[in-house]
């Protein structure tokens with residue numbers, strides 16, 4: 436990971452910490468200190484308890500064999516089994532996966548789910564692979580990590596460039612290895628294989644609920660609001676759709692190849708129809724701008740829903756939104772968080788903003804374990820009440836401790852894990 440160099444107002448060089456792991460550790464330490472826990476708890480929580488690196492060979496369509504590297508990180512299992520996505524991306528590193536697993540612990544703590552955090556990843560680019568190759572990679576990864584995952588140990592889910600099809604192959608592979616069907620091993624499955632209603636759009640629905648709550652705090656009427664969404668994949672495209680349906684003007688969206696900005700508003704239904712399964716759509720349009728430019732365009736609500744380190748010390752001061760809800764993990768650096776807070780922007784951090792996905796994943800696991808399935812209405816009601824509770828809890832904590840929403844979220848998220856560690860007698 437990099438330390439991006441920049442120049443401060445005095446003209447001296449400063450290093451901006453874009454290393455997601457160390458910046459997460461800093462916030463965990465501040466949160467534990469605010470709560471009065473001693474250093475031993477931090478020593479346990481600063482890094483994952485378990486990280487497995489695997490290398491596995493896969494036969495490609497042209498007959499050659501390629502060796503892939505994958506990871507599975509389990510941050511902390513004091514509260515319960517670990518839970519979190521599997522990312523398929525060429526830039527996947529062990530450090531990112533470790534940070535993501537820590538964020539999942541905080542996510543689960545805030546949403547009051549009986550899990551710790553876990554995350555996996557495979558360094559590969561599924562956009563350049565055939566359907567059959569992606570299937571073989573998905574299955575081989577499960578075989579490689581099968582000893583440390585399972586319905587009562589560590590429960591994977593989709594993340595960047597993985598979806599219900601990958602989950603279905605992985606579920607099938609795991610069930611074959613164990614010689615019985617284990618739907619509770621993985622979430623984000625298709626509904627016919629024990630997936631939950633509402634899972635596909637759950638992350639975005641949770642983001643939309645946070646936007647509603649933040650808009651209430653700011654006295655902003657959603658039907659008058661201009662919204663920019665960076666990223667048009669699972670999280671971003673549904674956020675854009677929910678905002679569009681709520682009457683807001685979606686003025687900007689983007690994908691990995693560029694961005695569209697239209698002052699008069701975009702037709703989100705048309706964009707949804709034209710995007711591919713990797714969330715790519717801008718290549719079909721003229722007059723595109725860059726992702727960087729998009730973030731600085733006029734809007735009321737900005738939703739980063741793509742990748743890490745998009746809002747930095749360099750561009751934070753030019754952001755024009757009054758509310759930012761992070762759907763992506765880690766889109767804002769610590770320095771940028773400070774600048775945005777000073778500017779009076781209400782920033783809802785990733786560990787609150789995107790927890791709709793893990794909340795409905797939890798519902799999926801509960802339904803798999805009991806073998807009884809809820810209807811859409813029940814899922815949406817339960818999701819909405821947990822999301823509103825999470826937002827309010829973090830918002831009130833920020834007021835109580837006079838800290839920004841990110842530190843407040845960590846204070847809420849870390850507390851149950853610290854208590855579980857203490858009760859178990861680990862310190």
Ligand SMILES: NC(=O)c1ccc[n+]([C@@H]2O[C@H](COP(=O)([O-])OP(=O)(O)OC[C@H]3O[C@@H](n4cnc5c(N)ncnc54)[C@H](O)[C@@H]3O)[C@@H](O)[C@H]2O)c1
Pocket residue numbers: 593594595596597638665666667668669670671689690691692713714715726740741742743762763764765789790792793
């Ligand atoms: N899907 C979920 O349930 C879920 C849950 C929690 C968090 N998240 C987070 O949300 C973010 C997006 O996840 P997703 O599931 O929507 O992924 P996805 O693969 O469905 O979509 C990713 C989108 O980001 C775009 N993108 C990729 N690289 C980019 C770049 N360099 N610049 C701009 N855009 C880029 C892609 O083109 C695509 O539109 C990730 O940070 C992920 O960790 C997702």
